[in-house]
Amino acid sequence: MSVRKREWTTPKGVAKSAWVVDYNDTAGKRRLKTFGKKKDADAFAATAFVEVREGVHVADSASITVAEAGKLWIATGESEGLEQSTIDQRKRHVKYHIVPFIGGTLLSKLSVPAIRAFQDQLRETPYPGDFPKVSMRGKPRTAKMIGIVTTSLGAILSDAQERGLATRNPVAEMTRKRNGKTRRRESRHKVKLVVGTDIPTPAEINAFVKALSGNWRPVLLTVVFSGLRSSELRGLRWQDVDFVRGEINVRQRVDQFRKAGPPKSEAGARTIPVPPHVINSLKELKLKQGKGIEFVFANPDGQTRSHSNVVLKGLQPAMIKAGVTVATDKKDKKGNAVMAAKYTGLHALRHFYASWLINRTDDGGLGFSAKMVQERLGHSSIVMTMDVYGHLFPRSDDGTELARAANILLA
Structure with a gap:
């Protein structure tokens, strides 16, 4: 040389x-x-x-472009049998967020400053006019979305490295360069779930449950008292419900394309005890359905319900009926604000279930340990459970516990 x-x-x-x-x-x-x-x-x-x-x-003349590497990354996912929803997400990230900005750049030309410049471009450029989700068109990309896209870019570079098409992964280099102080600062600014804002309060759930009726009652009642993910709810079969023991066995999930598969992780396969009123509601539903229906929450055709169907026709109308609402900018004919559901997604009910497991028994909860909460939610690690719900666990040095300890010490 x-x-x-x-x-x-x-x-x-x-x-x-x-x-x-x-x-x-x-x-x-x-x-x-x-x-x-x-x-x-x-x-x-x-x-x-x-x-x-x-x-x-890898020499520049032997390098490939980011767009070409993106196609290979998608092909890798397809060959690994990833869910169609995951493949579609990869395609959206490449088509709408990555290729328009750096698609023609050679992998050998990418560097940490280039990645930072790419993030700046994402921040300054709104969603394109042909973006699939109409409501997002023309709106700015959020910091969270930019982070997700950057992670996808890092995965593209990692795949290219494994193929011998790239020498460096500047996204990974950026991550390694963050020192402990930066990570601690990011942790301090991480938004925590708030009861009454992100998590329904016990009073709101009480009103919500009382407002449930018809075929939507067993569906949403099950989510409230089992914390099932939407895909797990869609994949629940009658053979997975143990009426004698009062348990629901999570053994499969069904994605948005109605494709059945194993739970999200090994920990996702679990058994969840549920209260008698959930079991009774499911018994009534089974009698209405009759024989020959495989899925518990099937639509009239016997197929699994879509996520949007459960949310738009079940969850949100029930929230409005229960008075668990927020005012919108729209006005009715009398000039009054039109009310909308306060909690618009099924994950809010999963969050409530987690808080119910965590809360003290004196407060109407179950007082479970972090490990038990992890197992009931089907989290792959306790770190994930604590990252999301750690701040909800009661402290052992407050209220009566603190007073009792002080009295014993000073006796």
């Missing part, structure tokens, strides 16, 4: 010079790379020397 200065004169008589790195790549092929400054040529030569020695070097 050598670094030499090249000098020449243009047809117009202008003297020019450049620094050329002359080297052989990992396959033994001769490569030439030109720089305007010697320090840049020396820096490249030093890096390339190590990469060639380790067998990971």
Whole structure:
């Protein structure tokens, strides 16, 4: 490997010079790379020397674009049998968030500053006019969305590295460069779930349950007292309900394309005890359905209900009927604000279930340990449980506990 200065004169008589790195790549092929400054040529030569020695070097002429790497990443997911919803998400990220900005950039040209510039572009550019979700068109991308897209870009680069098409993963480098202070600062700014804002209060759930009726009652009652994910709810079969023991066995899930598969993780396969009124409600539903129906919460055709069907026709109308609402900007004919459901997604009921497991028995909860909460929710690790719900656990040094300890100490 050598670094030499090249000098020449243009047809117009202008003297020019450049620094050329002359080297052989990992396959033994001769490569030439030109720089305007010697320090840049020396820096490249030093890096390339190590990469060639380790067998990971990829020359610019052998590199592929981000768009091409994105296609390979999607193909990898398809070959691994990922759910269709996950594949579709990958395609959206590549098509609407990545390719329009850096699709033509060679992987070998990506760096940490380039990734930061890409994030700035995402922040400054609204969702395109042809974005699938109409309500998002023209709106700015949130910080959370930018983070998700950056993670996808990192996964694309990681896949390219495994294929020998990329030397570096600047997204991973960015993550490693964050020091402990930065991570602690991010942790302090992490928004915690708030009871009454993100999590329904016991009074709101009381009103909500009383407002449930018809075929929606067993569906939503089950979510409130089992915390099932939407996909688990859709995948629940009658063979998974133990009427004698009063338990629901989570053994499969059904995605938005009505494709059945195993639970989200090994921990997702679990048994959940439920109160008698849930079991009684399910018994009534089974009698109404008759024989030959596999899924507990089937639609009139015997197929699994869609997520939007449960939310828009079941959850939200029940919230409004129960008076668990918030005012919107819309006005009715009398000039009064139109009310909408305060909690618009099934995950709010899952959050309530978690809080019910955590709350003290004196407060109407079950007082479970963090480990038991993790098992009931089907989280793959207790870290996830504590990250989301850790702040809800009662402290052992407040209220009566603190007074009792002080009295014993000072007796």
